[in-house]
Amino acid sequence: MILHGYWRSGTSYRTRIALNLKGLAYETAPLDLRTEAQGAEAYLRLNPQGLVPALETGDGLVLTQSPAILEWLEETHPEPALLPPDAAGRAQVRAMAAVVGCDIHPLNNLRVLKAVRALGADQAGLDAWAARWIVDGFKALEALVVRHGDGWCFGDRPTLADCYLIPQLYSARRFHVDLAGFPRLLEIEARAELHPDFLAAHPDRQPDAD
Template sequence: MKLYGYWRSTTSYRVRIALNLKGLDYDQTSVDLVAGEQQDADYATLNPGQGVPTLVLDDGTVLTQSLAIIDYLDATYPDPAFLPTDAVARAKVLAAAHTIAMDIHPVNNLKVVGRLKSEHGASTDDSINWMHHWMTDGFHAYQGLLPEGPIFSFSDTPTLADICLVAQLYNAHRWGVDMTPFQRLLQIEEAAMKLPAFEAARPENQPDAT
């Protein structure tokens, strides 16, 4: 398998964690989002959404969108499972994962922040304040969904929710979000980083990290 991604992309980070947790071998090809390589014609043909990640399977099948890729991995390589089998428990894990992947991430990604600057005159400080608002808002929602007791968000092993959370926390630290109200989330992150699969997926540990 070949993963097209970018070291600082939180969506690429999610897929790296998932691949590592499943114990799968994969090659990485960097797509520099800041340099605009996602818009190159060859890559845009591979991924019409002009984003990352893209996972190319050994038979040449191309998969895009991080949650779809992780769903494929979980269906194809079921151990360890990223979602509970119980329908209610599964829905709760998905709700938390979606809080990160659908509420926080889309309004904070590079395309949106770039548009705020280019079309609406947002300054760098304005953009950072924008990201802080949505991350803080989303983290409050996420933390409010969590039960007491488990090491990770919903169990003593990582789920899809934890994969999404840890990747988003990287962005929160990067942009200086005040994490004082989110001690439970930091405890989950600390537990995750003790696992080799999460540690190896860290942005700083990628071959294209600068």
């Protein structure tokens, strides 16, 4: 498989974690979002939306949108499971993932930050914008982890929720967000820092890292 992504993109990072947790080998095809490499014609032929990530599965299929890619990985490579076996648990894990995937990350990615800057925000304004959505979402996640977590977001093994959370924590640090109010999330982050699949997915370990 070939993963088209960007080292520091949260959606690429979460996809790498899931691929690693599933034990799947993949090649990295980097696109530098800062120079808008994702707008190049060759990539647009692969993914007309011009966003990362895209996963070429090797049988002619090109998957886009990380939530869809992660569900596809779970369906086609069920072991180890990244969703619980029961519908209620699965809904809970997906809800946690959506807090990051729908309520935090979409507001803080590069194309949106550029638009916020165009409205007149300076760097402090950008940090405040990002922090607002991160803190709101992390408050919800912290409460959910207190209720459902046991070392990881849900139970005692990594799930899709952790694939979403860890890159969002990395991003929160880039925006200088005070994370002291989220001890359970930090505990998960500390655990991920010792986990080879999360470690190998870290932006700094990617071939296109600065």
